[in-house]
Structures are given as C-alpha cells and as structure tokens.
Amino acid sequence: QSADNELARPTGDGIGKIEFNSNLAHLYAHFVRHTIDTSLEGLTIVYDGANGAASSVGPEILSGLGAKVININVNPDG
Numbered sequence: 001q002s003a004d005n006e007l008a009r010p011t012g013d014g015i016g017k018i019e020f021n022s023n024l025a026h027l028y029a030h031f032v033r034h035t036i037d038t039s040l041e042g043l044t045i046v047y048d049g050a051n052g053a054a055s056s057v058g059p060e061i062l063s064g065l066g067a068k069v070i071n072i073n074v075n076p077d078g
Helices: 024-033 057-064
Strands: 044-048 068-072
Touching: 024 057, 044 057, 057 068
Parallel strands: 044 068
Antiparallel strands: none
16 A cells, blocks of 8 residues: 555544453353354363463353363463
8 A cells, every 4th residue: 555545544433442351252152152043961171271362161061052061271371
C-alpha cells in the first residue's frame, strides 16, 4: 500500500479500549459445545492439552458433551 493510500488512523474516542473478561474461555466452550450435535456419553477420552492455551477449554468441551475426561498437561506454561 502506498503512502498516498494509507488508511486513516483512529484518534481520540475512535481508538477503542481493551477490556479484561475472565469468562471468555467458558463462553467459548459453551459456544463450541452447542455447535456439535454429537454425544460423547460412554467414552473415556485422554486429553493432552500440551500445557497450551486450550488446556482448560478442551476438557470443558469434552466433558460438556458427556465424555469422561482424563487430563494430562493442562497447566498453561507459555
């Protein structure tokens, strides 16, 4: 993009704001569970979260779908 076509940058009230919401992971898990039309009742699933960002969300989704979940590596460290 050339300097002549540079996008206008927002100023003042147009800049926006950052908000912290500790409930977002739970809301996302709820959304995902309700987009999957499958029951995992009767299944035992070993969930390896690799200590990553989805470490808490994955087990919540799987158990919410009815699975018994065995968690390993679910402590985010990065």
